[in-house]
Amino acid sequence: MxxxxxxxxxxxxxxxxxxxxxxxxxxxxxxxxxxxxxxxxxxxxxxxxxxxxxxxxxxxxxxxxxxxxxxxxxxxxxxxxxxxxxxxxxxxxxxxxxxxxxxxxxxxxxxxxxxxxxxxxxxxxxxxxSDQPRALPAAPDKLRMVVSRTRPAAEAVAVAEALGAELVPMGSAGAKAMAVILGQADIYLHSGGQYEWDSMAPVAVALAHGLHCSRIDGSPLVYNQSDVYLPDLLICRTEHASKVLALIAEVAKAA
Structure with a gap:
């Protein structure tokens, strides 16, 4: 070495x-x-x-x-x-x-x-x-929500409609999370099932860039658990977090 x-x-x-x-x-x-x-x-x-x-x-x-x-x-x-x-x-x-x-x-x-x-x-x-955060690009007037290109979660689609946000289909979880940092999207909402390895590194990077990162009920993301299933997350600009979380709760009640 x-x-x-x-x-x-x-x-x-x-x-x-x-x-x-x-x-x-x-x-x-x-x-x-x-x-x-x-x-x-x-x-x-x-x-x-x-x-x-x-x-x-x-x-x-x-x-x-x-x-x-x-x-x-x-x-x-x-x-x-x-x-x-x-x-x-x-x-x-x-x-x-x-x-x-x-x-x-x-x-x-x-x-x-x-x-x-x-x-x-x-x-x-x-x-x-995570140790070299970049300046985030300015948010556009019309919000963009990055979603799975093959199976966008119903909750994400419903929240996007309520926000009037444009859906941006994309592949991997890491690519979606980094899209918020790179200015390709403003919100990443996922509820279709993931594991710790899908989100841990992207969440560390997103947090270092000042983004909001949580479960979709607002609770923190915790890693190194015996059950590594960590099915949902929200990554977005902090100014959008409270509204998105409230809409998620509304969608869940209506389901």
């Missing part, structure tokens, strides 16, 4: 791992060896092997939770747990779309403390980091 890697901060490490994993995934995709379905599986497994081996090498004293790795309950007794999604948006990756991501995050005592989200499909690739 190089001295530079040994001296990396947790935030630098998260960003480095996300970027390298993203580059690996691009190389696998550009090999031309796989069909769309096989490409998704090959990418997931290849990126997972890199991330898990790297984290065990450089942060072996920490816990680890990965979508593509058998869970180890020992993490529950640990304060520091890395939570990774090697390919968030496997379908989009396999279809050679741009809206997929790599998530590398560190939860400390259950809190989304450090995160990096790589978006290798964007021109030139980019990595958004």
């Amino acid at each position: 190089s001295e530079a890697v040994e001296n990396m901060t947790d935030a630098d490490l998260a960003a480095h791992l996300a970027e390298v994993a993203g580059n690996i995934l691009v190389t696998v995709r550009e090999s031309g060896l796989f069909s769309a379905k096989a490409l998704g599986k090959a990418g997931d497994q290849t990126a997972n092997q890199f991330l898990c081996h790297a984290l065990r090498e450089v942060r072996g004293e920490d816990g680890l939770l990965s979508e593509e790795e058998k869970d180890n309950a020992e993490r529950l007794a640990m304060s520091r747990v890395w939570i990774v999604d090697p390919v968030d948006g496997t379908r989009e990756y396999g279809e050679e779309r741009a809206d997929w991501a790599v998530h590398v995050g560190l939860a400390i005592d259950g809190q989304p403390s450090i995160g990096a989200v790589a978006l290798p499909g964007l021109d030139g690739g980019t990595v958004l980091r």
Whole structure:
């Protein structure tokens, strides 16, 4: 291990791992060896092997939770747990779309403390980091809500209609969350089912950018739980949070 890697901060490490994993995934995709379905599986497994081996090498004293790795309950007794999604948006990756991501995050005592989200499909690739927040673009007059491109949640559609917001279909959870930071959307509301690895790194990055992040009932997002199912979340500009949460409650009552 190089001295530079040994001296990396947790935030630098998260960003480095996300970027390298993203580059690996691009190389696998550009090999031309796989069909769309096989490409998704090959990418997931290849990126997972890199991330898990790297984290065990450089942060072996920490816990680890990965979508593509058998869970180890020992993490529950640990304060520091890395939570990774090697390919968030496997379908989009396999279809050679741009809206997929790599998530590398560190939860400390259950809190989304450090995160990096790589978006290798964007021109030139980019990595958004919790330790390097960017200035948010100005919000437009007509709000935009990013939703699943294949199965937008009924709650999100109903809230968007009440707000008069435009729906922006997109693939991975990480791409959707980062769209709010990049000025492509203003609200990300999801209620269709997710797991800790889908949101932990994106939430850490979003919080660092001053965005509101919570469950759709307004309760906090807590990580490194025995049950890693974390089905819903809201990420939006803080000035919209109270109105969106109130509308979610109204929609739930009417259902």
